[in-house]
């Protein structure tokens with residue numbers, strides 16, 4: 476059986492048009508069907524850092540493909556340059572795909588790029604993707620929300636949140652799951668801050684690396700341990716930190732060699 480899913484046609488003509496495509500967490504088969512459709516029809520693709528190089532294989536031969544990614548302070552282009560490229564290609568009547576990791580609405584600088592397009596009246600669409608935030612829960616084989624235990628989920632920018640005291644207000648009453656992106660370089664400081672703000676030191680903290688990729692791996696410890704010892708990053712790929720009781724309650728544990736420390 477070859478199931479054919481009909482995708483939504485381009486709004487308007489699709490020319491001089493930008494499709495923001497959420498590329499999913501890393502593995503190319505987690506891309507959406509509509510996202511794939513837009514990539515296959517693209518004349519220009521501006522893409523971020525890709526966990527899986529097989530994305531390059533689905534880029535059409537006729538398309539101009541430019542890497543514009545930013546990883547760990549290594550920026551191939553400034554945000555202003557990316558905004559200009561998007562605008563210039565769209566104004567020259569091209570079908571442009573702006574391929575972003577995960578979902579474009581989560582720490583993806585989507586607002587700035589939309590603003591640039593709006594200034595030039597360039598039509599666009601946004602195609603959501605699977606965020607690494609939820610894909611990480613699948614890697615941990617847990618649920619970010621749990622009846623009676625975790626009624627809330629928050630997503631923090633681990634890179635800058637330590638400098639913004641206001642963002643921590645109310646944390647003492649938080650009962651749920653915290654996902655921290657871009658925070659693997661500050662694990663001890665983030666754990667210390669969470670304890671200072673009233674989260675129990677015994678709360679589990681997990682680091683999940685290369686979510687959905689070939690080298691997916693995770694480590695689990697407690698906030699207290701993370702505060703003193705950190706959590707060793709095993710790969711050079713991206714990682715997300717999760718904090719909360721939801722991590723303790725994992726029905727199926729993965730094989731022990733994938734886990735550095737497990738608390739139960």
Ligand SMILES: C[S@@+](CC[C@H](N)C(=O)[O-])C[C@H]1O[C@@H](n2cnc3c(N)ncnc32)[C@H](O)[C@@H]1O
Pocket residue numbers: 500501526575576577578579580581582583605606607608655656657658683684685686687688713714715
């Ligand atoms: C700029 S944010 C973009 C997030 C993206 N928009 C999303 O929805 O997943 C980049 C951060 O997301 C996390 N991340 C993205 N992909 C990941 C992956 N495959 N494995 C682990 N963490 C990932 C890391 O914390 C990384 O520093």
